[in-house]
Amino acid sequence: MYAELGELGFTVIAIALDEVEAAREWIEAANPTYPCVIDVDHRVAEQYGIINVPTAIWIDEDDRIVRPPDMTPVNDLFKDFTGIESEVHHNQLRAWVRDGELPLSLDRVAEFQNQPSANDQLARLHRRVGAWLHRAGHDEAAAPHFERAQTLAPWDWTVHRGAMPLTGRDPFGPEFFDYVKNWNEAGAPGYSWGNSALRRDLATEE
Amino acid sequence: MTFTILHEDGEVAVAGPTIAVGDLAAATGWELKAEGLCRGDVCVPVRDRAALVVDDAVAIEALGAALHRPVVVDADAGVAAIGADPVAVGTALRDRQAPDFTLPTLSGEQFSLSSVGRKKKVLIAWASW
Structure with missing residues (x-):
């Protein structure tokens, strides 16, 4: 998409909510021409209310958010799992970059922003401290911070699933699939990510 | 033993x-002045100075309370984190303002959102997990 739209006053900025070494092989393999930053502290997640990956946020020329955080697959690899076709997002993106057309009216964008609760914010800090201790080689000291973070914000995937590789657990293993099942049974809670309300409204407004 | 504070601009090592x-x-980036705790142009009034400053020193928990920010302190492990201002985060999201950030690329170079200028931008948050 960047290759197609990059000439039209448009750029992608990729933010890895990850450890440097974990992000390295992916970035080196993709070797992108757009900026790729690594956010080990999940600061951008804190600022923008990002609770899962992959998430896209659109920002206009005046640094205003014009599409709220939403799950936006780059391809159809997980289509059966997420029920989301990548082409829908790509077409919306083309319409915006070429013609300035937005999929959701601006007064509705704020409605779908992820306003963090006090517990959500505290969870992100515990995750940050846990990840720092893990990097420093203090996994024993890190463990209670990861546990506290998950208790405070059980449906924030950046907190829960993101901690799995830092605590010797498999983010693609049975624990993750149990987590998805529980999340679905709880009504897929948490902000707009994966929230069918945003998807329904986007479809209506098209 | 040094003590590390993780704050919004990065991390710093202090004595305790x-x-x-x-x-x-x-x-921490915050300076105690007559107006309150100040950082750049921003000053946060300190209502209870006696609670903030004890024996000419400031505890990180007290700093967080005075700034109305969440903090996590692990005294045994020697690390603390001070969060972003919840009111500022909430206001920016409600007003659709895209906050600036500065983060390193793989090569260690710093990149700021504000350096992009007048372009349409898509932030893609991703991870290996």
């Missing part, structure tokens, strides 16, 4: 979880 008033600006 309580910081001498004179070292506060270097350690």
Whole structure:
């Protein structure tokens, strides 16, 4: 998409909510021409209310958010799992970059922003401290911070699933699939990510 | 043993979880002035100075309380984190303002959102997990 739209006053900025070494092989393999930053502290997640990956946020020329955080697959690899076709997002993106057309009216964008609760914010800090201790080689000291973070914000995937590789657990293993099942049974809670309300409204407004 | 504070601009090593008033600006970016706790143009009034400053020093928990920000302190492990201002985060999201950030690329170079200028931008948050 960047290759197609990059000439039209448009750029992608990729933010890895990850450890440097974990992000390295992916970035080196993709070797992108757009900026790729690594956010080990999940600061951008804190600022923008990002609770899962992959998430896209659109920002206009005046640094205003014009599409709220939403799950936006780059391809159809997980289509059966997420029920989301990548082409829908790509077409919306083309319409915006070429013609300035937005999929959701601006007064509705704020409605779908992820306003963090006090517990959500505290969870992100515990995750940050846990990840720092893990990097420093203090996994024993890190463990209670990861546990506290998950208790405070059980449906924030950046907190829960993101901690799995830092605590010797498999983010693609049975624990993750149990987590998805529980999340679905709880009504897929948490902000707009994966929230069918945003998807329904986007479809209506098209 | 040094003590590490993770704050919004990065991390800094200090002597312990309580910081001498004179070292506060270097350690946290916040300076104690007559107007309150100040950082750049922003000053947060301090209602209860006696609760903030004890024996000419400021505990990180007290700093977080005075700034109305969440904090996590692990005294045994020697690390603390001060969060972003919840009111500022909430207001920016409600008003659709895209906050600036500065983060490193793989090569260690710093990149700021504000350096992009007048372009349409898509932030893609991703991870290997």
